[in-house]
Each structure stands twice: as C-alpha cells, then as structure tokens.
Amino acid sequence: MSTITYREAIVRAQREALAADPRVILMGEDIGAAGGPFKTTEGLFEEFGPLRVRDTPISENAFVGAAMGMALTGYRPVIELMFADFMGVCFDQIVNSIAKHRFMCGGKVAVPVTIRAMGGGGVRFGAQHSQTGETWVYQFPGLKVFCPASPADAYLMLRQAIDDPDPVIVLEHKAMMAMKGEIQTDAGRWPAQRPQVVRPGRDVTLVASLAMVRRAMAAADALAAQGIQAEVIDLRVLRPLVAEPIIDSVTRTGALVVVEENHESGGWGAEIVARALTAAFDYIDKPPVRVTLPDWPMPYSPALEDAAVPSVQKIVDAVLAQH
C-alpha cells in the first residue's frame, strides 16, 4: 500500500505495464516530452523513449484505428484521448471497428486496445470538454468500460485494462486528478470487476460513479446526521454491468437513488433502475429517483455549471423527498 494521487496512480499503472510487457505502447496527443495535457504520462517518455511513448498528430480517427491495427498484429496499445468528448471524433473506430471486429471474425481475433479518456465537469471547460462519455459507450457489446472513482481504482483498473485481451475504455475524471488515496499493487488483493459497497447503510441505496461517488459519500454523511443511513455503491464497471451487488443492496434498503454525471434520458441510471425494479420489485418500497445532469449541454459559467452537476445538497434533497 502507498498513498498517491489519482493522476500519479495513472502514471504508475502505465509505467509498470510498460516495464512488464514490451508489447505495451502508449499513443496520444502531447503525451511524449510534454508528459500529457493532464500530466498522466509524466516521465514515461524519458524512461521508455519515443518508440514506446509516441506522440501523434491531432487525428483521433487515425491513431485510434491504428491502435486496432497494432493490437491485431501483436501489440497492446494504450491510447490517451485527452478529453472523453473526443470519443465523438473517433466514435466510428471505437464502436464500428474495435468493438465489433472480434465478433465479425467469428471470435478468431482479439483486439487488446486500452483507450483512456478523461471526462467530466467541474472544471469550467464548457460544453465540448466536460462530458464523461459514460453513456456514449456503455451500451456496446464488445467493449468493456471502467470508471475509476479513487486512486486505488485508477491504478488497478488501468493495469487490468492493459492486461485485458478485450478492448477496454477507461473513463478517468478530470476533477479527481489531485485526489489522494492508497493503492493496492498486489493484484491478488484487487477487488472483482463489479460494483462495490463503499459505505454500508440500511435505509437507501445510492449508486454513483466517478466524481459522483465522493458527492454521494458526502451526502450520506449529511443524511446520517438526519437519521437516514445511506448505503453507497461505487458502480466502477459500466460494462460488463454486474447488477447483483445493487440488487442485493436494494433488497435490503427498499429504496434506490442513482447519481450520475450524465443526462437523465438514457443515462446508465435508467438501466440500473430498470434492472432493480425487474429483479427486486417486491422489495422496493419507494419510487426510484435519478439525480443527473439536466437534459441540456454543460454550461461554462461556474454559476451555471454548479447548478447543472449533481451537488451534495441535491442528492440529500432527493433522498429526503423520497423518504
């Protein structure tokens, strides 16, 4: 165990993967000598050189597609997409080629690509640089989607993604880069790839991902002061989505609130609510509630952005209204 930041955890995972496996190659914009726009490849260019840590032109379609070509021919490319919003630029390569190629080949090939994309609001970057990308990619068979909400997960999920024989999108959150925490480097002690209860409680189940996990935890503290014991679940892995830990929790608490940094329509929260209602209808006492972004683009002004992103108070209010 050692205590490092979320950003340092990302760097460390890549450094260890590069050192462990010569097939691992990093590609992206400004990731070389510049160390990455968020310093998530800091020092790696110096340590591993330009053949392993490769700067690309601003051509997401080309280098994401090239990553697939490298993966098909024996490498394990790790792509940094800078902003998750840029998945929109290379969506075709991700969903039409990388996600489907193995299936279209009758299972005869593997596409071990890792795509790191940094998303989320809270940093005043406006409508084209604040999306998490979660709901863009979580519905596609062929992809795996990891959402690290702590330094521990930022480290282990990236290690797991790079080792995975299938394509994995790791959605990192910009607002969490300085978050400190302990990481577990012993792979034998890593948790399973499924949602995790990060705070036990008996009255309501709060399911959150990425930066919303911390807010849900803060909301749970506030609710405890009012006598409501909230159980907080970190969703962690969007695909494959393992609903059992959530269904188990809702079966015990009888109430479900999902908190996500995505638009309400078609957010993963709708999927969670549907699965919970289908599996635990007889145990759910209160109408499930979704705390989300409005169905509206992310604004720039701090006053507006703060009004858009689910706040601790909004989560508390949603739970109190439900109860």
Add this chain to the structure above:
Amino acid sequence: MQLSRDQLLRAYRQMKTIREFEERLHVEIQTGEIPGFTHLYSGQEAVAVGVCEHLTEEDWIASTHRGHGHCIAKGCDVPGMMLEIYGRRDGLCKGKGGSMHIADMTKGMLGANAIVGGGPPIAVGAALACKVRKNGRVAVAFGGDGSSNQGTVFEAMNLAVVLQAPAIFVFEHNGYSEHTGADYAVGSKDIAGRARGFGMPAEVCDGADFFSVYEAMGRAVERARAGGGPTTIEPKITRFFGHFEGDPMLYRAKDEVARQRESMDCLKNFRARVTAEGWLADADLDRIDAQVLELIDRSVASARTAAPPTAADLLTDVYVSY
C-alpha cells in the same frame, strides 16, 4: 519487371478466380438464397492481384465493403468465403461477418470494413507494428475513389507520413462513389495529387492492366520495405456491376458496362499480352479457366447445403473473457 511462368500462371488464376466468384454470385443472388447485400468486384481483379502478388502472408491488407477480390488475392480460402457469404456456420467467420466482413489473420487479411474509409487507420497501425518490429513487412489499405473523400483517410495518410510507416494506400478509382460520379464527388479530380500533398509519392496506373498495377505496386512495396515510408497508388478502373447487387445503375449509360467489358477487361488484356509475348499459351489459360470453374461450382454446391449457425452460436465470440 519480368515475371516467371509460374508467377504469370498464378496471377491469372487469382484474377480468374475472383471474376468467376463474383460472376457466379451475381447469378446465385437472383435465387434469393444469399442473405443481405453484396458488392461485387468484377472488373477490378487486376488491382487486387497486381497488389497482392507482391505480398506474403506476413504482410497485411485492410479491405472494404467490395472486398471479395482482396480476400481471394490475399489467399483466403475460397470455399470458406462462399460459406461465409451464404451465412453458414463453417464460413471463414462462422457466418457472423458476411460478405462485407471477411477476415483471415492467418493470411494477413486484417478484415474488410464496411464503413467507407474505416480501414486505412487500421492498416497504418499494422504498418507501424511492422516498422517497430523492423521485419520488412508492409500493410496495404484498399479503398475506392469514394473513400478518398473521407477524413479518416486523410488522417491515416498524414499519420503514415509522420510515422514513415510502411503503408501503401491503393485507391481503386472505379468512377463511382456508390451511385455518385467521382467526377462530381472528388473535388480535385486527382487522388494521387492529394496523396502527394500529404508528402508521399503517388502514381496513377491502369487498373485494367495487371502489369501496370504490378509494376506500380513493385515500386511502392520496394520503397516501403526499404524504410522509405508510404506510397499511394491510384489505379483507374471500372466495375462491371452496380454499387450493390440490385442497383439499377440509372447513373450509368445503358451500354456503358457492355463497352467496358470489351475495352477494360483485365483478363482479356492479360491473355492478349502473355500470348502475344509468347510467355504463355492459350491452352495454359484455358486449363486454369476449367479448374477455376470447377472450384466455384464446388464452393457454391457446398455452401448451398451447408448448415447455418445455431441459436447457441449467437452469444459467443464477442469477448475473449467477460
């Protein structure tokens, strides 16, 4: 660039196999036994073969929706391809890919991509892998004049130049982007010129002449293997069928294809050249014709009666582990 007798025989066999495969599909599609839609390569055979005769199984190609010819030229199993197109369980991709998604990594065939312009970035990645390994191998991205208008292709060409990757872009300029003329859709009218604008050598060749394509590809592949970076080849060609089977081709003059079948048939051109030069005799080629017809007959007969996949096959082959 003189080819041996065996090389000439092989090139002819490959072109003839593609032609008969496609002409037979054109007939069999009328029966309704072949699912989906199909884009035939008839008329363009000299391009696929002129290119792939320079490649080994360790070199890579990325293909397109009009990909049967590339697959055959790269060595994919012909009966296995027919089974795939019929949607059979024993098809090359277990019936999950179909006409537009045939791949065989053991032959260096990365896959046919049904998104126009989807393949070149992938080919550049394979080329980069070859460069990193320093193994002298190359990757070829096939595309048409339509794909030359895609941003993905521009990006891939620039990336190949930046990386000095051993990539070769082959733009089969058959005159039509689906149903729209290239004279309308290709703004500069000059695909090779665009490639030069990205900083790579480019040349136009005659896509109906195997030797013209073969020689252009020879220069490109030699450059790539020697570490000289990417090249573009623009073979001018036509297609003998529509964009897809069933396309009424209202955008072409009524007698256009009939005229082109006379004047732009690579098989006729090849036969005329090799017999006139005394390299091969008509009897050599006639023997191949008969063997190819037998192969296609056998492939169709086997595909027509082969078993389809079962419902249990549906939920497999997406992930290695899940």
